[in-house]
Amino acid sequence: MRVVAAMSGGVDSAVAASRMLEAGHEVVGVHLALSQSAATLRESARGCCTLEDAGDARRVADKLGIPFYVWDMAQRFKEDVVEDFVAEYAAGRTPNPCLRCNEKIKFAALLDKALALGFDAVATGHYAQIVEVPDASADGGVRRELHRAVDPAKDQSYVLGVLDADQLARSFFPLGDTTKAQIRAEAAERGFSVAKKPDSHDICFIADGNTRGWLEQRLGERPGDIVDTEGTVLGEHRGSFGYTVGQRKGLGLRVPAPDGQPRYVVATEPRSNTVVVGTRDLLGVDAITGDHARWCGPAPEGIVTVGAQVRAHGEEVPATAWADGDAVQVRLERRIQGVAPGQSVVLYEGTRVVGSATIAEAGRA
Known part of the structure; x- marks a missing residue:
């Protein structure tokens, strides 16, 4: 080739x-x-x-x-x-x-x-594997599947979950x-001078790692309120874009919680330019709706048992999922925290990547 x-x-x-x-x-x-x-x-x-x-x-x-x-x-x-x-x-x-x-x-x-x-x-x-299996739909042909790498610490199958079958057919890892x-x-x-070169990580186009500062340079300051779930103002922010669901640090709240427990970002609302904070238990979700579905092979038919992963190196959680038009519905067997719209949920069957979707909503079933 x-x-x-x-x-x-x-x-x-x-x-x-x-x-x-x-x-x-x-x-x-x-x-x-x-x-x-x-x-x-x-x-x-x-x-x-x-x-x-x-x-x-x-x-x-x-x-x-x-x-x-x-x-x-x-x-x-x-x-x-x-x-x-x-x-x-x-x-x-x-x-x-x-x-x-x-x-x-x-x-x-x-x-x-x-x-x-x-x-x-x-x-x-990329650290991932292509596995060829017999394809019953093609006479004597094979189908290429995307699987996890053998090194779990470096596995990158999550970020490849957007590839479709045609792209996998022309890819090597x-x-x-x-x-x-x-x-x-x-x-x-082999004598390569890059043998000990450090890996790049995080967001490649934000070299100093300061995502909030980088975004502020492009979106400008947009002051607004930080509120609790009842709408009580607890502090101010310079732009709701600088916060994500599950965040605890850097909130700068001027009103302490009555029970002394830490608060976390539970939602950002760009229309009202508010950041909503609450207790840790409010972060737990077990129902995810994803859009922009991408399948690494045939789309699943009916309800299927899968593992769901919402971060590049996060844990895989047992779940059920089904295609819903261009969307995907995922129901987790237990609640997980820090799931934000815009993140991706990638579905697995064993080590095989079934497909992925962009999280549109996350809540409780």
Whole structure:
């Protein structure tokens, strides 16, 4: 196969490219330029898309002896990921930009361009597994399923839950059967200079990790009230977009709770520009409605038993789920806390990813 290896400049994508080459594929390395003002040097482990990263990717490609290109997708990234991120927070939701980037950039824009140029597939350094199983609907054919990685600490199947069957058919994740420690050791054996390079984490386009400050620069200060569930004003905020359900720190309440117990954000209401706080027990939910459903294969028929996960490295909770038109209904076997609209719920059957949806509502059944 002719394969585009997405090379971020990190150790994972370097080893992924080398494994695809060893497997006998014709591999071309591609670095995605996603920043419209890429820094010369990486300032922290949070950032990415620096000129340093592009240089690291090129050096690995040179060592492997494969062609290497930089594809400019900064404008697409700005529109589909960054601007979406700002709009979601302004609307009182808590988005996951990594899922949006995988959906809109790496497995839409990148894959579409690769296919248009005559390539067969895209390979990335994500920690997840593709498993081929017999497909009864195709004579002698197989179906590709998305499964968790063997290393639970690095498993990234959650952020890949937005991929559909057609995208999975043209995707490779060569690292899914390996632990991170083994990947670093393999990179060192191959002589890659990135073998000990720190991982990037958190939100890649907010290098200092200060999400509230970053949003305030773009949305401006929007002072409003922090209230309890009865509407009593307890404090002020500079913008409801700076708060998310389940948050406890940084509330700055001037009125202590009568029982002395801590308060948590239980809702943000952008229309009235208020932040609602309450006791911890109010955070528990067991009923989720998700929209923008994405299935990693056939949509489930009827009510199915699944595991539901609402954070990238959160726990999986036993649940039942069913498709409801373009929406998904999920009922958890027990209540969980800190579930906010805008987050994604990803459904599993064993280690297999069934699909995902964006949380529209969360409450109690």
